[in-house]
């Protein structure tokens with residue numbers, strides 16, 4: 001084998017190796033994306049909550065999400081939770097069948113005790129899995145729409161309620 005041929009072989013070997021890296025990386029990324037986002041669901045927007053205490057008064061959502069959520073809430077939720085998410089004032093009292101009424105979501109009841117992940121699941125699955133009566137919205141609202149509805153009712157929360165929720169949310173992550 002001449003010196004030239006040997007060099008040629010070495011070079012082509014190097015080229016192959018280099019081309020293989022991007023292919024492997026691309027496959028790995030595809031597999032990761034598939035694992036995190038099941039095909040039926042588009043990626044969920046992760047709230048931008050940072051770690052500094054000073055940021056606690058900032059909200060994770062945009063004005064666009066709030067405006068979108070307000071429309072969705074009027075369409076899907078206000079029938080039970082009231083137009084301004086203020087129903088039912090007497091939310092601690094069960095009815096004759098032992099069911100709780102729809103609680104206010106405007107920050108006056110205990111909704112702020114739930115991290116975002118739980119709020120999303122409650123809206124997706126409804127209250128039935130937990131012995132309640134609220135219907136689930138998984139087949140009616142996308143992940144983005146559910147986040148918009150949450151953004152809207154959280155926009156009604158006074159800062160001190162939002163901050164209490166925010167601290168609890170951070171601990172739950």
Ligand code: HEC
Nearest residue numbers: 076077080100101102103110111123127128132133134149
């Ligand atoms: C048919 C009436 C009804 C509709 C429509 C409804 N809810 Fe509810 N919701 C309830 C009831 C009743 C509860 C209390 C738990 C239970 O019984 O399932 C509840 C509980 C909740 C909770 C838990 C609150 C907490 O403090 O624990 C959230 C969040 C919520 N609803 C959001 C929504 C959103 C958002 C919509 C619209 C997409 C909606 N609900 C539509 C009746 C309803």
